[in-house]
Amino acid sequence: MASVLGWASAALVLVGAFFFLAGTVGLLRFPDVYNRLHALTKADNVGLGFVVLGLILQAGSLLSAFKILLIWLLVLASGATAAHLVATAALRGGIKPWKHR
Amino acid sequence: MPELYLGVATFLLLNIMVGLIRILRGPTPPDRMLTAQLFGTTGVAILLLLASALSLPALTDVALVLALLGAVATVAFVLRAWHKPDLDGEEE
Amino acid sequence: MGLIGSNWLVVPIVLPLATATLAMLVGRRSAPYLGLLTASGILLSVAAIGLTVLEEGTIRYQLGGWEAPLGINLYADGLAVFMLLMTAIVGAAVSAYAVGYFTSRQDESGRVAGDSGDRSGSFWVLWMFLWASLNGLFLSADAFNLYVTLEIMGLSAAGLVTLERRQSALSSGMRYLFVTLLGSLAYLMGVALLYGALGALDLATLGELMYPGAATWSALALITLGMALKTGLFPLHFWMPAAYSNAISPASALLAGLVGKASFYLLLRLWFDVFDGGLGPGPGQVLGLLGAAAIVWGAVMAVRQRRLKRLLAYSSVSQIGYLFVLFSLATTASWGFDAWSGGVYHAFSHACAKAAMFMSAGAIVRSVGHDDLDRMQGVGQQMPLAVAGFALGGVTLMGLPPTGGFTAKWLLVSASLESGQWWIAVVLLAGGVLAALYVLRFLNPALIQVKVGPVARPATQNLEVTAFVLAFGSFFLALLSAPLLALLRIGTPFASVLLVGTP
Amino acid sequence: MSPVTFYLLSSVGIFVVCLYGLIVHAHLIRKILALNMMGSAVFLLLTGVARRGELTDPVPHAMVLTGIVVAVSATAFALAVARRLYEECGRAYLPEEDPEDLSEEREG
Amino acid sequence: MLSLFFDAVLALALPLLAWRxxxxxxxxxxxILFxxxxxxxxxxxxxLDAPDIALAEAAIGAGLTGALFLNTVGGLVGRKRSPSRESDESREVAERREAIQSSPGEPVDEVMRPWWVRLALTVPILALGLALGWAVVSFPEPAIDLAQQASDNLEASGVDHGVTAVLLNFRSYDTLLEIGVLLLAVVAVWSLDLGRVRGGQAALSKGLPVLHGLVRLLTPIMIIVGGYLLWAGAKQPGGAFQAGAVLGALGVLLVLSGLVRPPLSDGSGLRIGLAVGFAVFLGIGTAVMLATGELLNYPPASTYGLIIIIELFLTVSIALTLAALFVTAPPRKEQGSKEHSEEKGEES
Structure with missing residues (x-):
């Protein structure tokens, strides 16, 4: 039983890591601010989500599992707000969204 | 298992290093700021992984605080730091 | 001496901290009276500590009840009490001066730029924090605790400089803040290296475990650099003229008189108690050389200044040189104690003299409206007491016989002759002559008998009186040199001291 | 080369880089940044020293905590002075030569 | 082996990042690199197995220092300075800066010392670096093991967590002075009379409802986390500083988002809140002196209780101080209106 749980959490954490990689690659490759924001939030919710899921399986007590879940929710909330604010500021700051020519 | 978590933590650290390029190259300040925001999230992930890899439960609290305060710098940047040069900013 | 006995040691630190908190809450009107109350309280407690040390020798006080390596100790020996006495006397004089300084500015507030913030309220809070950090620094026997007191001292001194909100004061305050923060950081790095190498923070324990190694040599270098920067030793004095001349005169008096001496004291304490003589002869010689160069260079620059307060600032650069000369003289040989006590004695007399001169300069500049040396004709007639105070301070700087400056110079010169480094004696005496030059640079025009009308804005008597009293005080330094030197003998690192009859 | 030594050397590296940067760069904000990072460097050294033995030493940790709070106070004050200096003279640099302030020296 | 690689990457990145x-x-x-x-x-x-410091660094570093710098840079760059009051020398520097301004809002300020100064500087600094590097590598085994002494006296200190014991009992005098530094910093900043200096305006007032929503969500959570950190300080990493820093960052968020109008409520309310931590610590320290003969020497029976009381008031004062340092404008004296200020100080 323990090894199945172990493997499952390992797999989840690796998937999470993959999404972080996707986020970073997106950050470097995308042409302008607004696309990069998508990459950023991908790494946030999905990448961290899988890592958190993997860790919850291994979490000792219920309290620490709940704490890790809370951390994920907080990151979701503040990440989304930050992305929204940056996008609004960039738009007002005169940065034109990228158009495929 | 801890060995794997440490490996993933190292991988995420390398992610941050690569992300630094965007801060250096990013044409506009908002690019840089959102990269810093991404670092915050990656930092939280690394801390959580270290917490279970090194069996240091206190690092979860550190991750909790970092998650809470990750957005403060971005908010400060957007509201206080980055103005469009001629926009004098209407009084709130 | 009963329960209260050893607790006297804590009063000079706790009292100003309590007053600072109270002054912050209570606001501008009653802050000066709180300040004066604290000044008298500290004078009383320092006197009590002095008597206890004279009778029973050094006092060691375990804070929080934990013994040395783990807990923090306060340690009062002759040197510490001597410095506490200096701070108490100069501090009390500056407090009295500041009461007159700020109240007299309230009534003619029309001329003073809109004083929206209550500057005098901030002055007293900053000054109380500074006083607490000075007393804390002189009494503390723990390396990291000294860092925290250094930081409080640096921040409050920088706050005092920037209290004068004109551009020149703000930029010199900014530069001073960088200097003091860099000095404290260098000191902290030194402490970290010492902790890494020896594993303890208590000065006495560090002294016992000390051995010349890579970590301890780097620690010595960093701490010396940091403290030389904060004291303003010759090549690192770039920040001093601007900071001393642009600040308000109570702040200049405090900075020139006390703050510079505290970082010198810290270097002295670590040099002899922890690094037992600088880990070897070399470093002491270097410091002595820089000190000698400072004496000459500072005095030459002082003579060339066109403004009164800048003249005093460069005079400080020169007088600081006297303090650092002792590092090349004070070895374990018989003249070691003479050199060491001479340097410390000079610190005390210079503190009194320079603070008094800055205070009288402040009174003069306020009344005459400018501090341009070329237009000071006949000031002596208009403000006799202030110019007299300035002259008395000048006499002490020159080191003429009846003053404390003479005692210090006598000790230093006799030590340099005994040790065979006669060139130091030559520089010391030349310094005295140069000091006469720049003091007369102001006194000559001031004492000319020329018909002058009443002064533009008569300053309150309080300013001139306190300046004169403090300057006059340095004469007592000469009269009381025997008991004061006996006080210095208690706990001095120069055990091989013979009760040779010094004046 | 135990892991702690990496961090000790890294702290020396930061200290030296920031000392150079503090002296060379004229802009006030860069100087304050340099001071801040020098503080972190010293704290890194202290924490590295604490980790050498098998029992992590709490005394340097307390020192670093105190240092962090002192550093944030000093930084806040330095930034405030820089802000005030900028308001007063429109420049975020220290004047190179001492301002021979010959303007009417009114005793402030 | 892998952890060695993690440390190597991190240890190498720090100096390079500092250089950048x-x-x-x-x-x-x-x-932002900072x-x-x-x-x-x-x-x-x-x-480095220092969770207490990681907590403080995360709270103060991420929460406050970054916001402080960004606020100041915003103040420096945002508004065009009226050239009238600049002396000629500074106008020339300003022109040079304007000329090489690249993209909007990016101040270019590569004003450095002349090249020969830089060259002359590198030699001594490199020498210092090598000496420090050599000293650090060749640290001997220290003669005194304070770690052992601290753990031996732990149970007498009234708390179970080593760092809190050192902070609030063994070396509580350091902590007392350090709280004094915080109070001093606020007074020094207020003495600069920054009240007339306009804070950087909100560049956008449109996108705020989302932020208000977030802040309203975060406020209760941060207060709970602050309380948790304060309470946990006795047994595990946490304590007054970390809790105060988190609540301070909450204050910063409240001020930034405009829910609490800066400056905070005027009059003595804020001043009492700022000074209460230091006053209580000093008061208890001197009170126990009369009982046990030494300053800050808590009587063994009530050590834990006294430490908790001190930590509670310290948290309130640290939080208020860090928020006040961010606002940098002293409470206006003449302003009659009592601002609505549900500053966490009054609540917790």
Whole structure:
């Protein structure tokens, strides 16, 4: 039983890591601010989500599992707000969204 | 298992290093700021992984605080730091 | 001496901290009276500590009840009490001066730029924090605790400089803040290296475990650099003229008189108690050389200044040189104690003299409206007491016989002759002559008998009186040199001291 | 080369880089940044020293905590002075030569 | 083996990042790199088994220092300075800066010392670096093991967590002076009379409802986390500083988002809140002196109780101080209106 749980959490954490990689690659490759924001939030919710899921399986007590879940929710909330604010500021700051020519 | 978590933590650290390029190259300040925001999230992930890899439960609290305060710098940047040069900013 | 006995040691630190908190809450009107109350309280407690040390020798006080390596100790020996006495006397004089300084500015507030913030309220809070950090620094026997007191001292001194909100004061305050923060950081790095190498923070324990190694040599270098920067030793004095001349005169008096001496004291304490003589002869010689160069260079620059307060600032650069000369003289040989006590004695007399001169300069500049040396004709007639105070301070700087400056110079010169480094004696005496030059640079025009009308804005008597009293005080330094030197003998690192009859 | 030594050397590296940067760069904000990072460097050294033995030493940790709070106070004050200096003279640099302030020296 | 690689990457990245922070062309990049530097330092605290410091660094570094720098840079760059009051020398520098301004809002300020100064400087600094490097590598085994002494006296200290014991009992005098530094910093900043200096305006007032929503969500959570950290300080990493820093960052968020109008409520309410921590600590320290003969020597029976009382008031004062340092404007004296200020100080 323990090894199945172990493997499952390992797999989840690796998937999470993959999404972080996707986020970073997106950050470097995308042409302008607004696309990069998508990459950023991908790494946030999905990448961290899988890592958190993997860790919850291994979490000792219920309290620490709940704490890790809370951390994920907080990151979701503040990440989304930050992305929204940056996008609004960039738009007002005169940065034109990228158009495929 | 801890060995794997440490490996993933190292991988995420390398992610941050690569992300630094965007801060250096990013044409506009908002690019840089959102990269810093991404670092915050990656930092939280690394801390959580270290917490279970090194069996240091206190690092979860550190991750909790970092998650809470990750957005403060971005908010400060957007509201206080980055103005469009001629926009004098209407009084709130 | 009963329960209260050893607790006297804590009063000079706790009292100003309590007053600072109270002054912050209570606001501008009653802050000066709180300040004066604290000044008298500290004078009383320092006197009590002095008597206890004279009778029973050094006092060691375990804070929080934990013994040395783990807990923090306060340690009062002759040197510490001597410095506490200096701070108490100069501090009390500056407090009295500041009461007159700020109240007299309230009534003619029309001329003073809109004083929206209550500057005098901030002055007293900053000054109380500074006083607490000075007393804390002189009494503390723990390396990291000294860092925290250094930081409080640096921040409050920088706050005092920037209290004068004109551009020149703000930029010199900014530069001073960088200097003091860099000095404290260098000191902290030194402490970290010492902790890494020896594993303890208590000065006495560090002294016992000390051995010349890579970590301890780097620690010595960093701490010396940091403290030389904060004291303003010759090549690192770039920040001093601007900071001393642009600040308000109570702040200049405090900075020139006390703050510079505290970082010198810290270097002295670590040099002899922890690094037992600088880990070897070399470093002491270097410091002595820089000190000698400072004496000459500072005095030459002082003579060339066109403004009164800048003249005093460069005079400080020169007088600081006297303090650092002792590092090349004070070895374990018989003249070691003479050199060491001479340097410390000079610190005390210079503190009194320079603070008094800055205070009288402040009174003069306020009344005459400018501090341009070329237009000071006949000031002596208009403000006799202030110019007299300035002259008395000048006499002490020159080191003429009846003053404390003479005692210090006598000790230093006799030590340099005994040790065979006669060139130091030559520089010391030349310094005295140069000091006469720049003091007369102001006194000559001031004492000319020329018909002058009443002064533009008569300053309150309080300013001139306190300046004169403090300057006059340095004469007592000469009269009381025997008991004061006996006080210095208690706990001095120069055990091989013979009760040779010094004046 | 135990892991702690990496961090000790890294702290020396930061200290030296920031000392150079503090002296060379004229802009006030860069100087304050340099001071801040020098503080972190010293704290890194202290924490590295604490980790050498098998029992992590709490005394340097307390020192670093105190240092962090002192550093944030000093930084806040330095930034405030820089802000005030900028308001007063429109420049975020220290004047190179001492301002021979010959303007009417009114005793402030 | 892998952890060695993690440390190597982190330890190598820090000096290089520090170098980049100082040598980048413009201020925004420098400050944002500095924020990344702060995060990496927090990770190194975590690696060096120092969770207390990681907590404080995360709270103060991420929460406050970054916001302080960005606020100041915003103040410096945002508004065009009226050239009338600048002396001629500074106008020339301003022109030079305007001329090489690259993209909007990016101040370029590569004003450095002349090349020969830089060259003359590198030799001594490199020598210092080598000497420090050699000293650090060749640290001997220290003669005194304070770690052992601290753990031996732990049970007498009234708390179970080593760092809190050292902070609030063994070396409580340091902590007392350090709280004094915080109070001093606020007074010094207020003495600069920054009240007339306009804070950087909100560049956008449209996108705020989302932020208000977030702040309203975060406020209760941060107060609970602050309380948790304060309470947990006795047994595990946490304590007054970390709790105060988190609540201070909450204050910063409240001020930034405009829910609490700066300056905070005027009059003595804020001043009492700022000074209460230091006053209580000093008061208890001197009170126990009369009982046990030494300053800050708590009577063994009530050690834990006294420490908790002190920590509670310290948290309130640290939080208020850090928020007040961010606002940098002293409470206006003449302003009659009592601002609505549900500053956490009054609540917790």
């Amino acid at each position: 922070v100082l040598t980048t062309r413009d201020l925004y990049r420098a400050v 924020i990344a530097f702060g995060l990496l330092v927090a990770l190194s605290w975590a690696r």
